[in-house]
Amino acid sequence: MLAAVLAGVAAVLVLSVVVGMVRPRRYATVEQFYLAARAVPPLRNGAAISSEYTSAAACLGLAGLIATHGSQMLWYPVGAAAGFVVLLALVVAPLRRSGTYTLSDFAQWRFGSSGLRRLTTCTVLVIGLVYLVAQFHAAGVVLRLLTGLPAWGGWLAVAVPAVGIALAGGMRSVTRVQATQFWLKLVVFTGCALVLWCTWRCLAAPEPLRVAGFAGPYEGAGTLAGAGDPSLPGILTVLLACALGTMGLPHIVVRVYANPDGRSARRSIVAAQVLLGVFFLVPPLYGILGRVHVPDAHSDEVVLLLPSMMLPGAAGNVLTGLLAAGAFAAFLATSCGVLVAVGGAVSSCVSRVSVTSFRVAVAVVAVAALGMAALTSPGSSVLLVLVGFSLSAATFCPLLVLGIWWRRLTAAGVVAGFVVGGGLTLTLVYADLVGLKAGLAAAYPAAFSVPAAFVAMVVTSLVTRGRVPGNVDALMARMHWPEDRSSRQDARSSF
Amino acid sequence: MKRVTVERRPAPVGRVVLERAADPHGHDPLSVARVKAAQLRQALATVAVVLGVLVGLPLLVAALDGPTGWAVLTLAAQPLWMAIAVWQLRRAERLER
Numbered sequence: 001m002l003a004a005v006l007a008g009v010a011a012v013l014v015l016s017v018v019v020g021m022v023r024p025r026r027y028a029t030v031e032q033f034y035l036a037a038r039a040v041p042p043l044r045n046g047a048a049i050s051s052e053y054t055s056a057a058a059c060l061g062l063a064g065l066i067a068t069h070g071s072q073m074l075w076y077p078v079g080a081a082a083g084f085v086v087l088l089a090l091v092v093a094p095l096r097r098s099g100t101y102t103l104s105d106f107a108q109w110r111f112g113s114s115g116l117r118r119l120t121t122c123t124v125l126v127i128g129l130v131y132l133v134a135q136f137h138a139a140g141v142v143l144r145l146l147t148g149l150p151a152w153g154g155w156l157a158v159a160v161p162a163v164g165i166a167l168a169g170g171m172r173s174v175t176r177v178q179a180t181q182f183w184l185k186l187v188v189f190t191g192c193a194l195v196l197w198c199t200w201r202c203l204a205a206p207e208p209l210r211v212a213g214f215a216g217p218y219e220g221a222g223t224l225a226g227a228g229d230p231s232l233p234g235i236l237t238v239l240l241a242c243a244l245g246t247m248g249l250p251h252i253v254v255r256v257y258a259n260p261d262g263r264s265a266r267r268s269i270v271a272a273q274v275l276l277g278v279f280f281l282v283p284p285l286y287g288i289l290g291r292v293h294v295p296d297a298h299s300d301e302v303v304l305l306l307p308s309m310m311l312p313g314a315a316g317n318v319l320t321g322l323l324a325a326g327a328f329a330a331f332l333a334t335s336c337g338v339l340v341a342v343g344g345a346v347s348s349c350v351s352r353v354s355v356t357s358f359r360v361a362v363a364v365v366a367v368a369a370l371g372m373a374a375l376t377s378p379g380s381s382v383l384l385v386l387v388g389f390s391l392s393a394a395t396f397c398p399l400l401v402l403g404i405w406w407r408r409l410t411a412a413g414v415v416a417g418f419v420v421g422g423g424l425t426l427t428l429v430y431a432d433l434v435g436l437k438a439g440l441a442a443a444y445p446a447a448f449s450v451p452a453a454f455v456a457m458v459v460t461s462l463v464t465r466g467r468v469p470g471n472v473d474a475l476m477a478r479m480h481w482p483e484d485r486s487s488r489q490d491a492r493s494s495f
Numbered sequence: 496m497k498r499v500t501v502e503r504r505p506a507p508v509g510r511v512v513l514e515r516a517a518d519p520h521g522h523d524p525l526s527v528a529r530v531k532a533a534q535l536r537q538a539l540a541t542v543a544v545v546l547g548v549l550v551g552l553p554l555l556v557a558a559l560d561g562p563t564g565w566a567v568l569t570l571a572a573q574p575l576w577m578a579i580a581v582w583q584l585r586r587a588e589r590l591e592r
Contacts, residue, residue: 074569075552075569077569078549078552078569081572081573082548082549082576084576085541085542085545085583086545088580088583088584089537089539089541089542089587093587232553232554232557235553236549236553239549239553240549243545243546263588266587266588270580270581273576273577273580274577274580277574277576277577278573280573281573284566284569284570405531405535405538473527476527476531477527480530481527
């Protein structure tokens with residue numbers, strides 16, 4: 001099995017680096033670096049978006065959570081895909097038409113405030129680090145399980161190639177790497193799921209499908225600030241966080257910029273929705289198989305333990321190797337996307353924009369994430385990622401929705417919303433981590449912090465109504481007017 | 496080609512400024528405020544449907560008290576999201592024509 005696993009992981013790493021390095025380009029300016037991605041067609045960009053979204057949490061964690069926490073977790077894939085419909089309806093086309101690259105750029109463009117830019121960059125950094133740490137820990141868990149190597153080997157096996165791809169090529173090569181990795185993940189995870197499912201239903205003693213019978217979680221199945229809670233309010237809170245949090249994930253929003261106009265950006269999101277809809281049919285299959293065959297495993301290990309438990313011998317080894325390759329494609333895709341997005345936001349905030357500062361920022365963010373991985377112990381990747389969703393839903397969701405559709409939003413309102421929503425979420429998660437009893441709010445943080453953030457933004461904006469940006473009508477026209485209806489000159493002259 | 500002229504005014508509070516689209520071809524004028532309002536109505540309808548499904552399905556399952564087929568419902572939600580996304584795309588593009 002060791003040989004199959006190492007071969008699978010090595011193949012993915014080599015494939016990613018090679019695809020990323022094909023026709024490397026030298027970019028003189030940051031604009032060229034980012035604009036190189038403009039020629040990406042919707043289907044490929046949709047595959048890249050799906051690739052960034054199907055991280056360790058979606059590929060391994062969801063299935064593991066269904067196995068360890070019970071059938072109520074079958075709602076999580078439903079919520080994970082729902083966020084894209086909300087993103088499509090409310091955010092995508094206006095955000096693309098605004099012409100801003102990162103969430104921080106959007107905040108500065110919309111409100112003309114560099115203080116606000118720093119605040120949003122800090123939030124982007126926190127969400128990005130949460131995502132990176134989840135990927136690194138999952139990689140460590142997987143590598144230790146399959147090969148016996150220490151966990152930090154897995155962290156480095158993800159961090160080093162991800163930094164390399166991000167530094168070498170810019171947006172275009174990252175897009176190509178991610179689209180390739182998505183197809184790999186889709187084929188591997190779907191194919192192995194079908195083989196294992198058929199093995200269980202046809203070859204093994206066919207037992208009745210007792211899906212409804214495994215309703216409860218195992219003893220000691222952990223929760224983190226409401227995530228993993230099988231009660232109805234817990235499920236609804238997580239679904240709300242997923243639906244509203246997707247739009248604020250920095251690595252997803254950056255992808256929108258890779259399309260030439262608002263219309264093709266919408267089409268990319270619809271393509272991603274269809275691809276994700278197919279992909280999210282798979283975790284429930286692994287979850288049910290895991291519940292039957294590998295009880296009491298760590299939730300991120302369940303998927304990779306299944307082949308050797310169900311098919312001893314060469315077939316099991318080959319499937320394990322394939323799944324390990326798919327898992328590393330997932331770690332790499334998300335890490336790469338997060339590094340590019342967070343690196344872009346951080347570098348343009350702390351210094352004059354240049355390719356060098358972007359590269360330094362990417363390296364620093366990666367090292368920070370490695371440090372945080374070393375200081376924490378691995379939990380379930382899904383629970384960690386859901387903290388990122390809650391934070392995003394309580395900060396960037398109100399910023400984007402109100403900033404795009406409500407012209408009276410002010411910078412002071414956004415700051416108030418970020419402090420209330422983000423502060424409340426982080427406080428509740430911290431209280432839950434240290435075991436402080438914060439009552440109902442700590443059990444369902446998103447249900448409290450998201451409405452609170454919206455209320456804080458609206459009320460503060462109404463109080464500071466004199467500070468609505470003077471050019472707000474021009475900004476609204478830029479976001480909502482279809483590109484092909486106004487000439488380039490008009491779009492420019494509105495500033 | 497239509498021209499959009501965007502006026503700069505010192506922040507008229509509570510009033511939406513209509514940008515007049517000068518229209519050499521005699522088509523009906525399309526103002527930013529009107530496009531935005533139409534898109535917002537459509538987007539809110541879509542979000543309402545999504546939130547309705549997202550809250551309604553778990554509540555329905557909980558109320559029915561565990562028929563064995565409910566797990567299939569969670570799989571059926573994925574094609575539903577695709578259908579809603581395609582519907583939203585078509586409506587949004589039509590509003591921009």
